[in-house]
Amino acid sequence: MAPRIALVPDPHGPGGRLQPLDDAGTPLGPPAEAPDLAAAVTAAERDGTVRWVWAAADSAYAPLLPRLPDRLARCHDLRLVEALLLAHEGRFGAPRSLGAAWARLRGLPVPPDLPEPGSAESDDGQDTLFAPDRLQLPPGADPLAAVVAVHAEQQRRLAAIQDDGARARFRLLVAAESAGALVAAEMAYDGLPWRADIHDRLLTELLGPRPGVPGARPKLLADLAAELRQALGGRPFNPDSHTQVLRAFADRGIQLGSTRSWELKEVNHPAARLLVRYKELSRIHTAHGWAWQDAWARGGRFRPEYVVGGVVSGRWASRGGGALQIPRILRRAVVADPGWLLVVADAAQLEPRVLAALSQDAGLARTAAGGDLYEALAATAFHGDRDKAKLGLLGAMYGQTSGDIGPLLNTLRHRYPAAMGYVEAAARTGEDGGVVASRLGRVCPPPSADWLDLTEAAETAGDAGGRSARARGRFTRNFVIQASAADWALALLAALRRRLNALPVAGPAERPHLVFFQHDEVVVHTPANLADGVADAVAAAADEARLLVFGDTPVRFPLTTAVVDCYADAK
DNA sequence: ATGCACTGCGCC
DNA sequence: AAAGGGCGCAGTGCAT
Known part of the structure; x- marks a missing residue:
């Protein structure tokens, strides 16, 4: 039983080709043609646990799903693994398609990744150099041979990671990321149960009945807009327009810095309350209303x-x-x-538990050994004030410095030096232009060229560079936690x-x-x-x-x- | 008509 | 003096 099998579906039709591999990626025997790929895959899974090797789940697994009685156990997704490896090797963002990896291997020009379907730049059809199947292989190249070659190279790159622990963790990351590809394809296929009738009833309660004309403002939303206009003197304006809203309030002597709802909530005027409500309902209507239901939630899923x-x-x-x-x-x-x-x-x-585990801060770990972490933290360091404990710890993880958070951070620094040292070291690395990594070895992007210009000029060009450096520090500070949580x-x-x-x-x-x-x-x-x-x-x-x-x-x-x-x- | 930057807000 | 991380999406307003 081969531990791994490379798999390439035929672009048209139910068949495909398979190539058994050993764990290093070396072929075990010749490739096999499978006239019914789903049947062949199912038979192989019955014989034992296989790790399926494919270019990308969306092209190899998603089309297979409707025809499989059982879900596949494991895979190695070359596109996802390529991205992890590139970042780990200091080449963050290089093209990651099968064709790109294959071209790098052969010393050929590397095709850029295609823009995602549906995105702004997506413009299929003008690409003659590479096949339009998103794998980005040149016409005539054998996809199965490319999958086999790129996989063997990835296995070699994984084995080349020097530190035993880091290598084991990165291999775990590769397996987990690939498992994610399986889950994502399956969830997209199965769908989330969605009761359109309940959704519709909720919308009707909140907004009024569905307008007959698509795009029209539902009754309750229109009523709210009219009330709002009255409350601001009766002159018509569009409540969806920031500039018009600011002007309408200014006409009544109310100077707003923005139309953000937290700011409106502090304004003592009936119109502010109405606008907040309007914005809440309008958001539901535009983002998750009937149009959304028509587009995304049909057939009960x-x-x-x-x-x-x-x-x-x-x-x-x-x-x-x-x-x-x-x-x-x-x-x-x-x-x-x-x-x-x-x-x-x-x-x-x-996330705070992740920080405790990452930093091996004995004190913080004790607060994270059981139920409510913030409660335990409050009892130890904040005289039982849970809100303060939570605010302080979140501020430490996000790099917050505003408000009354300074004293909380000082308390944390004193009580949990290892944990605070951990995030502060990550922040310094980022401010200095370095990269940081998650527990399993996912590496963050390096600073952009713009960033380097800005920070190098910081001494002469005022504060922009320093501000940008601190922003990157907050990013890397949070990255180590958010990415390890991921x-x-x-x-x-x-x-x-x-x-x-x-x-x-x-x-x-x-x-x-x-x-x-x-x-x-x-x-x-x-x-x-x-x-x-x-x-x-x-x-x-x-x-x-x-x-x-x-x-x-x-x-x-x-x-x-x-x-x-x-x-x-x-x- | 289409693209882009910006604002604002939903989720974690 | 102020200084919170990561996203996706819709709408406005301006540029092309």
Whole structure:
């Protein structure tokens, strides 16, 4: 049984080609033609655990999903791994497609990555040098040979990492990132249960009935706009226009610095209250209203596209539908199918726990060894004031210096020197133009050329350089934490996915599956009778992630888990 | 008509 | 004196 198999689907039709490999990526025997790729893949998975090697999940796995009875166990996603390796090797942002990696290997001109479909620069068809399949291989190149060659080279680059611990962690990152590719493709395929009728009822309550004319302002929103106009003297203006709003308020003698809602909330005038309400409702209408439902949530499922590694910190991004910004109020519409339940689990206070584990600060680790970290922190260092403890720690992690936070930071520095030293060292590295890395070795982007110009000129050109340096310090300070939290979350996803696939079920249609993932929170859609088992699996996966990513640490990463019908009932 | 910068706000 | 990290998306207003 080959431990790895390179896989290339035929661009048209159900077939493909397979090439068994050893762990170093060396071919074991000749390639095989598979007239039915899904059947061949399924048969290979029955024989034993395979790590599938492919150019990218969206081209190799997504088309296969509808035809697979079971989900694949493991993969090595060349595009994602290429990006991790390039950053690790100090070549952040170099093209990462199969064709680009292959061209680098052969010393040929490297094709740029294609812009994402749907993005502004996306303009297919003018590319004659490379095939328009996003792999960016030149016409005539053998995709399977390229996959095999690039994979072997990636394995060589991974093996070349000198430090044993760093190499092991980076390999874990490669496996976890690749597992993320599986999860993302599966979640896009399965979709998040979405009750259009409930969504519609919520919108109608908040905004009034759906306007007959698309784009028209719903009744309650129009009423609010009219009230607002009256409150400001009756002259018509567009409440969506910042400049017109500022002018309308100024005409009544109210000087606003901006139209931000936190500023409006401090203005003692009826119009300010109305405008805040208008903005809240208008946002729901424009961002998650009927047009959104038509575009993204049809057939009982919300189907966004997830972008693994879309954020430099390793967090996921999404394309379309604002998947990672679903307003809390609309979570009412996320309801399990009849006979099914949602298991919703989120990591409590993930980032401060990550800081405690990263820095190995004994004192902070003690506060992170159990339940409420902020409570424990408050009891130890802030005379029981939980708000202060939370504010101070968040400020330390974000690089905040404003407000009354100075004394809190001083307390933290005194009590938790290792933890504060850790983030401050990361900030200094960033201010000096260096790069930092997550626990598993995801490396942050280097400063831009503009940044270097600006900071080098700082002494002569006033404060802009210094301000820019401090901004980069805040970025690297936060990066080490946010990216290490993303490491942990990816490990959690991978472990949870494996555990879900191992649960005994009557058939594929009865299998619990991940339907949502948002930085530190997962949602599993499961047949009701399996919900307890799923909850146990999530808890076990969280502890497994802790051990994998942070090893022997007293810090715990507890989950808040709820088994519910409706997502909105989870909190 | 289309692109871009900017503002503002939803989520973590 | 002020100084909070990361995103996606929609709307305005100006430039082309």
